[in-house]
Each structure stands twice: as structure tokens, then as C-alpha cells.
Amino acid sequence: MAAAVVLEENQGANNAEWTDENTRIVCELFAEQVRIGNRSNTHLNKVGYDNVIAKFEEKTGLRYQKLQFKNKWSKLRNEYNLWKKLIARETGLGWDQARATIVASDDWWARAKKDLPGCAKFKLRGIQNEHLLQQIFEDLRNTGDDHWNPTSGNLPQSSTQPSSTINVDTEAVNEGDDDDSNDEDFSPPPKRGKAAAGKEAKKPKTSGGHWFYEQMSRFVDNQEKSAASVESLVRREDTSGCAIKDVMALVKECGAVFGTKEHFIATEIFTKKSEREMFMTLDNSEERFAWLTMKHESKMAKYSK
Template identity: 40%
Template sequence: MTGISLSKTQIKNKWDILKADWSIWLKLKRRQTGTGWNNATQTIDMEAEWWKKAKKDIPGCAKFRKKPIQNEDLLREMFTNITNDEADHWNPLSDNPIIPNSQEQPFDLDSEYVDGENNAQGDPFDANQEGDEEVQEVTPSAVPNKKPRVAAVDRKKAKSSNALLMVEAILKISDCSISFTAKKKEGITIPEIMEHVKDCGAAYGSDEHDIATQLFVKKEHREIFMTVPTREIRLNWLRKRHFDKYGA
């Protein structure tokens, strides 16, 4: 769809890198407090000591000291529901592993065994619960004083669910790439640029507004105009272009 030919390995590597960067960015923004945000550069503006500690706690975050993450909106759509930044998920390896209410009884479908004790407390693998898959017999452990183990359920359903998640993720990437490519080709539209023209003080009927309607038919002129930093400079730029064409 984008005209770019990539192998499965290249796509996976790119996906993994973007996912890791997104996780780092979320942790950095959650860590940043107070007034340490630069609206101009969209970066975290904190002292060197703060960044020194952040680099130790969040490996790889140094890349975002002087520039923000790219395509933040697209990355949010891709990774929000599948990235664990420890904000609303329980990470047993974290310094403060507090289990949120939404995950009071976490379990891993990919683990080979589940403790019998958990099964007795209403484990989802309990054979007496309605609608559960078939569970093998409980076998006492050969080691003394060990609790019995329960064999894992058939994981075909879990694998099927993972496959569906992968398909949905790939479709999201495709949609995002199409949207990004179309937006990049189109750039800023004429209605959008004319709103900026009025905002800088070029009213309807003025020489500045008139020259803008002529210049901004071309994409390159629209892009140049958007690089001008302030409204006053934009208005002066339009006046000069009108003078260049019509004189005094």
C-alpha cells in the first residue's frame, strides 16, 4: 500500500523498536512533574541531575532529551492497549509491585502449570466451573510437602486469540501508514492555510489576502509560509510578495 517492500523480519524489528520507544516515552512523561515541559520543542525540560537519574531508571531515555518521539498519535493508536508502562498494569519485577484492582488474580495462559491452591480459590481452570475447558487429573507431587499441580489447559484457544490480536495490529499499522502517506503528500490544505492568513491580520479584501489567494495555490508556497514563526512576520512576508508582483 505504501510502495515500500519490507520483509517480515524487518517489520517485526521496526515494530519492536517503536514499541520500546513508546514505553520509554510514556515512563518519561509520567515521571515528569511540575513545570518541566517545553511547549516549543515538545520535550521534557528538566535539570541535568534529573536526567542523570532518569537515564539510570529508564534505560534508553536519553534520545528524548532534545527531541520528542515522532508520530506520537500513531504510536498511541498502535500500542496503547498492548504496552505495559506499569501505570495501570501489574509488573511483578517492578520496585513496587502493587496489583491493581483490574488484575487482582493474574494468571498466565502460557505457563505450563497453575498452583492447586489458586484452583481451590476459584481459579479459571477449575473443572467444576461451567464453560471451562477440559482439565486433566490432579497428580500429587513426587516431592514431599509440595502442593499438587494441575496440568495446563489446552492452549489452542489462547494461540487463536493471539493470532487475532496480531492481525488487528497489522491492520492498524496499514491504516496508519496509509493515513500518514496521504497526509504527507497532501501537506497543509488551502482552507487551512487561508485560516492562518486571516489569523496573521490579512483581512478579506486586503492586498495581503489577495496575494495569498494567488500564491497558495502551489503547495511549496504554503509550506514556506508555515515555516514563518510569528503572525507579524507572516503579514510582512505577504506584503513583500505583493510588492514584488505589483510594486507600490
């Protein structure tokens, strides 16, 4: 069967042809950039997108613009969030192994479509590349748009922020072209004139502007320390023997090659370090393969109850 083709409008850019194969490739590239730390906020940073553009052209022969990849990123994130909400609606449903989606009555789907507009696409076929989308978006989905990477150059939103705080366009901060956010100057504007000099001795009021700049100053003071901590964690992950790449090599070695149910469940659960560590405690390939089989059966049982 020919791969389904989806044409997307890209605000003045040429249309991008997202076949199933091209979508799989771009998901792999997005996940790769997230794993090596090139997601600065809710999007890839400039280095990440540049790498995706070059590698996608190398694999497909297609030269797409950054805007087209950003649009695809946003669409994939929306679809992943919609899928996770759909399968979390209620338990006790069946599961279609062949189509990788929920088995439910027409009435159930009618209610779902009303509550979750756009979910009808998953009635005939579940979301594709779920294990890759999980690597790209799961932590963002769990924490919401207030997800904060210490090296992103953007402060997290605070529930204790005073009501008089200055307006900040959070949509522009989180979803806009924030690739160069690490280069921004967060120093507060200098005070001017004698009046300002006279006020320096007074205790500043807790105004929105003061709160904002106080948080900025704290962030700048700790940015290098936070970045060093993150880099240290990444280095420890890469050398611990429990890195995703190392564990997936053992998955294939035990016989769980691509296309098997054991390989599929591995790509889902091994985004969690605790699962990888448990897998590494098993003594041989036979035990590892059997463990993956039981993991897959356990997940399927939840959908069939």
C-alpha cells in the first residue's frame, strides 16, 4: 500500500511532503537531537534544527526549511498529546493489535470525538512512531508549558508571581523562534538621574517589574552552575552502561530485533532509567528476551481488561 501523503501549509514556504516514511525519519532525527541536549525549551534550538535540516536532506534528498520542520514538530506534539489523552480516557477497552489502536463501540467514539476534537483519526489506525514521540515530548507533556531547561535562557512560570507582574507573552516565549535565547542579555536597565539615585537607599517595593528582574538576576547568577550540572548528568548517563543506546544494543543482541513486539516494548519503556537499570540486572539473553515478552503482555492485558 502506498504511503499516505499529507501536505501542510507552511506560511509562505513551499509545501512539505510528509509521507509515512519521511515522518518516521524526521521523528528519529528529532529524538536524536533531544537526546543529545539540543532542545532548549519546547522546540529544538538553532543547532538542533540545523542538524535536522542537514541530516534529513542526506537521508531523503529533500531540502526543507526550518519553518517547515518547526510546523511538523508542533503538529506531532499536538497529535501525541491528543493520543495520550484518548487512551487515558477510561480502562476496560479492547485493543486492536494489527491497527495499534483502541477497540470501542461507535457510541464511545462519538463521545470521544466530542470531548477530544480530532481524535477520530485514531479510530482506524493508532499513532505512528509512538516510541520516538515519547522520547521527544513526554517530559513536556507531563510538566506542561512551564517545562524549564536550565540552559534555555527562559524562566519558568511561577504560581506565586504577584498579580501586578508585568505582562509576558508566554506563547511567544515557549513556542516562538527562541533558538538564540541563550544569547539574550537579561541585565535590568540602568537607573537614570538623581531621583533614581536617591531611591536606591530605599527598600524596593514588591512590584511586578522588581520581581521579574530579581528572578532574572538569580537565574544569571546560577546559569553556569546549572549548565555544568546538566552536562555532568549527561556525561554520567553516557558512561553508566545504562544509556538508551547501550541498552538497545543488548535488546537486539538478545533477539528482539526491529519489528518484534519485544523490540517495540523496549523502545517505550527504556526511556525510563529505572527500567533500563532493571533490564541490565538480568544475567543472559534468554532472561532479557523473556522479560521483554512479559512486559509487552502485561501492557496488552491492561488494554484488554
